[in-house]
Amino acid sequence: MAATSISSATIKHGNEATTIPPHKKCSNASSAHLSFSNSSISLQKLSISANLNNSNSRSSAICSVLKTVEASELVSKARDLDPVSKSTKPTILVSEKLGEAGLDLLRSFGNVECLYNLSQEELCAKIAECDALIVRSGTKVTRQVFEAAKGRLKVVGRAGVGIDNVDLQAATELGCLVVNAPTANTIAAAEHGIALLAGMARNVAQADASMKAGKWQRNKYVGVSLVGKTLAVMGFGKVGSEVARRAKGLGMHVIAHDPYAPADRARAIGVDLVSFDQAISTADFVSLHMPLTPTTNKIFNDDNFAKMKKGVRLINVARGGVIDEDALVRALDNGTVAQAALDVFTEEPPSKDSKLVQHENVTVTPHLGASTKEAQEGVAVEIAEAVVGALRGELSATAVNAPMVPPEVLSELAPYVALAEKLGRLAVQLVAGGSGIQSVKVVYSSSRDPDNLDTRLLRAMITKGIIEPISDAHINLVNADFTAKQKGLRISEERVMVDSSPENPIESIQVQISNVGSKFASALLDNGHISIEGKVKYGIPHLTRVGSFSVDVSLEGNLILCRQVDQPGMIGQVGNILGETNVNVSFMSVGRTVKRTKAIMAIGVDEEPDKDTLKKIGEVSAIDEFVFLDL
Numbered sequence: 001m002a003a004t005s006i007s008s009a010t011i012k013h014g015n016e017a018t019t020i021p022p023h024k025k026c027s028n029a030s031s032a033h034l035s036f037s038n039s040s041i042s043l044q045k046l047s048i049s050a051n052l053n054n055s056n057s058r059s060s061a062i063c064s065v066l067k068t069v070e071a072s073e074l075v076s077k078a079r080d081l082d083p084v085s086k087s088t089k090p091t092i093l094v095s096e097k098l099g100e101a102g103l104d105l106l107r108s109f110g111n112v113e114c115l116y117n118l119s120q121e122e123l124c125a126k127i128a129e130c131d132a133l134i135v136r137s138g139t140k141v142t143r144q145v146f147e148a149a150k151g152r153l154k155v156v157g158r159a160g161v162g163i164d165n166v167d168l169q170a171a172t173e174l175g176c177l178v179v180n181a182p183t184a185n186t187i188a189a190a191e192h193g194i195a196l197l198a199g200m201a202r203n204v205a206q207a208d209a210s211m212k213a214g215k216w217q218r219n220k221y222v223g224v225s226l227v228g229k230t231l232a233v234m235g236f237g238k239v240g241s242e243v244a245r246r247a248k249g250l251g252m253h254v255i256a257h258d259p260y261a262p263a264d265r266a267r268a269i270g271v272d273l274v275s276f277d278q279a280i281s282t283a284d285f286v287s288l289h290m291p292l293t294p295t296t297n298k299i300f301n302d303d304n305f306a307k308m309k310k311g312v313r314l315i316n317v318a319r320g321g322v323i324d325e326d327a328l329v330r331a332l333d334n335g336t337v338a339q340a341a342l343d344v345f346t347e348e349p350p351s352k353d354s355k356l357v358q359h360e361n362v363t364v365t366p367h368l369g370a371s372t373k374e375a376q377e378g379v380a381v382e383i384a385e386a387v388v389g390a391l392r393g394e395l396s397a398t399a400v401n402a403p404m405v406p407p408e409v410l411s412e413l414a415p416y417v418a419l420a421e422k423l424g425r426l427a428v429q430l431v432a433g434g435s436g437i438q439s440v441k442v443v444y445s446s447s448r449d450p451d452n453l454d455t456r457l458l459r460a461m462i463t464k465g466i467i468e469p470i471s472d473a474h475i476n477l478v479n480a481d482f483t484a485k486q487k488g489l490r491i492s493e494e495r496v497m498v499d500s501s502p503e504n505p506i507e508s509i510q511v512q513i514s515n516v517g518s519k520f521a522s523a524l525l526d527n528g529h530i531s532i533e534g535k536v537k538y539g540i541p542h543l544t545r546v547g548s549f550s551v552d553v554s555l556e557g558n559l560i561l562c563r564q565v566d567q568p569g570m571i572g573q574v575g576n577i578l579g580e581t582n583v584n585v586s587f588m589s590v591g592r593t594v595k596r597t598k599a600i601m602a603i604g605v606d607e608e609p610d611k612d613t614l615k616k617i618g619e620v621s622a623i624d625e626f627v628f629l630d631l
């Protein structure tokens with residue numbers, strides 16, 4: 001039999017726990033049982049958690065608390081982004097020009113390959129060798145690209161704001177994080193908008209071209225003034241509000257339309273928020289700053305041009321797709337729109353014979369909004385930091401398709417993330433074969449106000465724990481909800497207020513699987529649901545309840561659950577069987593409902609027992625049922 005020793009044991013009376021000092025060590029599992037059953041405290045009144053074979057369990061537990069609160073470790077677990085180990089550098093493909101400062105940062109972390117102007121086929125061929133891809137607006141990251149990555153691509157970084165060139169749905173489904181750099185080019189885009197506004201009003205581009213053609217046409221290029229004119233800013237976000245601020249400085253009257261913008265932000269700049277129709281029908285100048293979405297696609301169309309003031313002037317530094325370009329040509333031809341200044345186009349670059357680009361009342365620039373030296377350096381650093389963070393397993397503050405969890409919440413939830421995943425894994429293994437899981441209920445007991453408890457991370461980890469053992473899906477924080485939905489799994493959450501230390505965000509987590517059979521009938525509650533519950537103790541996840549039986553076992557290694565007659569000698573018998581094949585017992589806990597009736601024994605084992613060993617456990621006459629669980 002393998003020699004095992006108890007280094008510490010926790011004896012629980014109700015809610016109180018006493019640690020047995022090391023001098024009460026036992027030499028093996030059976031003597032562990034004897035030493036407890038012979039002690040003055042009756043074993044039958046106790047739930048025992050004995051940490052076998054670990055001489056420093058308490059201090060290692062505390063170290064582990066400190067270790068687990070490191071946010072990066074948490075998130076790499078939570079998102080399972082497989083952070084690349086220090087010895088293997090990740091490959092980062094940069095498919096469009098990026099500022100040097102960002103490239104330097106990327107090079108200090110991974111192997112950076114700059115390959116520009118790749119065709120879709122070339123990108124698809126290359127992507128399976130890459131851990132990260134960094135793009136600007138010129139690379140279409142389609143579903144085909146995500147599929148071609150074959151699971152290796154962990155993050156797509158968009159060095160800029162607009163992510164309409166990235167198939168977010170495909171990224172989410174395939175568990176690839178998308179991050180952007182939302183702030184560094186705001187001023188550049190706003191300044192370009194103002195440049196186009198002023199340049200268009202005074203025909204700067206046309207006059208320049210005419211002079212270069214040897215002409216001197218002072219009468220032809222008489223412009224219009226800006227002061228006192230009404231500017232409608234369509235999309236009052238970062239760029240829109242900076243444009244508004246600048247236009248106010250030019251003496252313009254500024255109104256804005258944005259269904260989601262807070263009125264107080266507009267008021268603070270002296271801008272009135274108005275309806276779409278009011279904005280376009282009263283403005284002399286209309287400047288577009290909304291994202292391209294299914295709602296905004298071609299929103300400036302024949303109908304809406306018809307509502308505009310005759311002779312309106314249009315500026316677009318947002319996205320070409322928000323304008324129906326054929327309709328704009330018609331509006332320019334019939335004089336509804338006097339002039340347009342466009343930085344962005346539905347197709348980039350537009351065809352050489354584009355009627356819009358060639359129109360004499362249109363001023364164009366080749367998507368230069370973000371192209372200042374300052375913005376490009378800023379964007380490059382912003383995206384490099386986000387991508388490196390993601391590859392390290394950290395959650396990005398600029399994640400586009402995953403919940404953004406603030407760092408302080410991350411570090412607080414760190415120990416509960418591992419608990420959540422293990423409870424999910426454990427619960428699903430208790431389901432009888434052939435039972436389809438449809439409904440899972442998670443109950444968080446906490447003293448916190450529900451609004452003060454962000455459980456998205458935990459829900460994702462429970463989902464991961466439930467789905468991964470029974471499918472080939474690879475779940476992370478990005479795709480957890482999507483995959484659950486796709487598999488018809490409904491996960492509901494409930495909060496129960498308890499009186500506990502407000503320092504602990506969560507007292508316990510209970511996972512219930514409804515309407516399924518169980519391989520281990522004792523895990524079923526009276527209502528027929530499989531139910532297990534866990535807590536974090538000393539930073540380590542513990543299983544504390546199976547069905548209606550209390551247990552107390554650390555969720556490390558593997559677990560054997562047995563239901564047996566509540567009588568002396570059971571721990572020793574099972575311990576001996578395991579010891580015969582050198583299976584090391586790490587923890588044991590016995591729990592029961594009524595004295596001398598039935599009890600549950602939870603045994604943590606470092607190794608997986610072979611079939612014969614499991615069979616022998618099953619043959620112990622006092623054992624009614626047992627199950628081996630892989631954690």
Ligand SMILES: NC(=O)C1=CN([C@@H]2O[C@H](COP(=O)(O)OP(=O)(O)OC[C@H]3O[C@@H](n4cnc5c(N)ncnc54)[C@H](O)[C@@H]3O)[C@@H](O)[C@H]2O)C=CC1
Pocket residue numbers: 160161162163182185186189234235236237238239240257258259260261289290291292295296317318319343344367368369370371
């Ligand atoms: N030309 C260029 O080089 C650049 C273009 N952009 C584009 O400018 C646009 C704005 O960028 P940011 O201000 O940084 O983004 P943002 O997200 O800060 O602002 C966008 C605003 O549009 C609003 N919006 C959404 N749907 C709307 C609708 N149907 N009608 C009116 N408003 C709506 C949102 O509520 C938000 O306030 C984006 O399309 C971005 O891609 C940004 C930077 C450079």
Ligand SMILES: O=C(O)C(=O)COP(=O)(O)O
Pocket residue numbers: 136137138159160161162163185367368369370371
């Ligand atoms: O940030 C944006 O949305 C932009 O449109 C800038 O595009 P770019 O990075 O210059 O291709």
